Amino acid sequence: MANGAGRLDLDGRPIKPMTICMIGAGGFIGSHLCEKLMNETPHKVLALDVYNDKIKHLLEPGTSQWAERIQFHRINIKHDSRLEGLVKMADLTINLAAICTPADYNTRPLDTIYSNFIDALPVVKYCSENNKRLIHFSTCEVYGKTIGSFLPKDHPLRQDPDFYVLKEDTSPCIFGSIEKQRWSYACAKQLIERLVYAEGAENGLEFTIVRPFNWIGPRMDFIPGIDGPSEGVPRVLACFSNNLLRREPLKLVDGGESQRTFIYIKDAIEAVLLMIENPERANGHIFNVGNPNNEVTVRQLAEMMTQVYSKVSGETAIESPTIDVSSKEFYGEGYDDSDKRIPDMTIINRQLGWNPKTSLWDLLESTLTYQHRTYAEAVKKATSKPVAS
Numbered sequence: 001m002a003n004g005a006g007r008l009d010l011d012g013r014p015i016k017p018m019t020i021c022m023i024g025a026g027g028f029i030g031s032h033l034c035e036k037l038m039n040e041t042p043h044k045v046l047a048l049d050v051y052n053d054k055i056k057h058l059l060e061p062g063t064s065q066w067a068e069r070i071q072f073h074r075i076n077i078k079h080d081s082r083l084e085g086l087v088k089m090a091d092l093t094i095n096l097a098a099i100c101t102p103a104d105y106n107t108r109p110l111d112t113i114y115s116n117f118i119d120a121l122p123v124v125k126y127c128s129e130n131n132k133r134l135i136h137f138s139t140c141e142v143y144g145k146t147i148g149s150f151l152p153k154d155h156p157l158r159q160d161p162d163f164y165v166l167k168e169d170t171s172p173c174i175f176g177s178i179e180k181q182r183w184s185y186a187c188a189k190q191l192i193e194r195l196v197y198a199e200g201a202e203n204g205l206e207f208t209i210v211r212p213f214n215w216i217g218p219r220m221d222f223i224p225g226i227d228g229p230s231e232g233v234p235r236v237l238a239c240f241s242n243n244l245l246r247r248e249p250l251k252l253v254d255g256g257e258s259q260r261t262f263i264y265i266k267d268a269i270e271a272v273l274l275m276i277e278n279p280e281r282a283n284g285h286i287f288n289v290g291n292p293n294n295e296v297t298v299r300q301l302a303e304m305m306t307q308v309y310s311k312v313s314g315e316t317a318i319e320s321p322t323i324d325v326s327s328k329e330f331y332g333e334g335y336d337d338s339d340k341r342i343p344d345m346t347i348i349n350r351q352l353g354w355n356p357k358t359s360l361w362d363l364l365e366s367t368l369t370y371q372h373r374t375y376a377e378a379v380k381k382a383t384s385k386p387v388a389s
């Protein structure tokens, strides 16, 4: 329905238009959420970020029919006194801002901890003091390792879901030792979750915490040397896309044995919209948002991406499509990994009736079609440039 007039919430009540202060709106998730809000709802968005490249198409005055409903504010929330005023102007604040790329966790642990904990503190405080609702983005990494990972490899209990399924209200958070700085991110996210929860318990803050499980799709991160630094290491979707575009082997860290469940960004954004528009069902909850049906090892992901990319690009795969690298070589000292991430869906199902829809093959097909269309020419140009002697 255009602009969402006459839309009802899950309990059949009309949804009132609201103003949303979205921090980190220029990132991967933010760009998809802004698009959804503009296309399908009447809500207004105050979009805060240091970058806006990924939402430029929503901001260009001539072309955008929603110029009235989205306003970009170039703000670094570390030090900008306009933040409190913008939180006050909105009915709801959504905080997405964070350093959230594993290559940063152990190489820039201080920035990671500051970004995920210290910089989020004023946002929580302003929401609490001004009685504003907050949707805070955490991560599935707060669960850390599964209990089953501590059992011997062939132990039968490893097959028991109680030893690996991750549940918001019962699973423990299991991190490695302090010198494994990979966990600086998860630990900072866990502490900010605890703070938000405590503001709810002691001061009545209306909050929802989202734990995304590997959301992937178009506009995720960057392709090194094209729209990001040549030496940069993005998340796995962009790393593997980069390798495929350049016809180089995909690098499997420590054998590619870790397991992940990947969810299509568009399915996940549906869940966030339900949270936004059903506060009575979402407030006070922590939600896993993932697709338990899309589990693969990283090696299987590499194999599937190679097949899908051949299909969408029409190019045959290279002879040795993958290569093993050690985590020390790839990420540096202090890297560790989550072994397996299966989200339990009971709470989000009960509260919001939401389920993911898109299979891994289908989401890779649409995502890699986008990657090929967006980057193939630029990569070709960059790689055919003569090397300066």
Ligand SMILES: NC(=O)c1ccc[n+]([C@@H]2O[C@H](COP(=O)([O-])OP(=O)(O)OC[C@H]3O[C@@H](n4cnc5c(N)ncnc54)[C@H](O)[C@@H]3O)[C@@H](O)[C@H]2O)c1
Residues within 6 Å of the ligand: 023, 024, 025, 026, 027, 028, 029, 030, 048, 049, 050, 051, 075, 076, 077, 078, 095, 096, 097, 098, 099, 100, 115, 119, 137, 138, 139, 140, 211, 212, 213, 214, 215, 216, 221
């Ligand atoms: N993508 C996923 O699957 C995933 C998984 C788990 C958690 N998350 C969480 O979701 C959130 C968004 O993730 P994303 O994938 O969109 O990441 P992203 O890096 O694409 O987006 C984050 C955005 O926040 C902005 N930002 C960072 N620090 C800022 C500051 N000080 N002031 C203003 N803007 C700032 C960045 O410029 C960026 O545009 C993060 O909190 C992340 O931890 C994402």
Ligand SMILES: O=C(O)[C@H]1O[C@H](OP(=O)(O)OP(=O)(O)OC[C@H]2O[C@@H](n3ccc(=O)[nH]c3=O)[C@H](O)[C@@H]2O)[C@H](O)[C@@H](O)[C@@H]1O
Residues within 6 Å of the ligand: 100, 101, 102, 139, 140, 141, 212, 213, 214, 215, 234, 235, 236, 237, 239, 240, 250, 251, 252, 253, 254, 256, 258, 260, 298, 337, 338
């Ligand atoms: O997306 C999520 O839910 C969360 O997980 C990610 O963490 P992770 O899944 O480890 O990050 P990726 O970079 O996507 O890596 C996934 C796996 O692929 C491996 N990998 C990555 C890149 C590569 O080129 N090769 C490779 O084998 C990594 O070692 C890891 O085991 C990030 O921490 C966050 O974006 C987020 O909090």
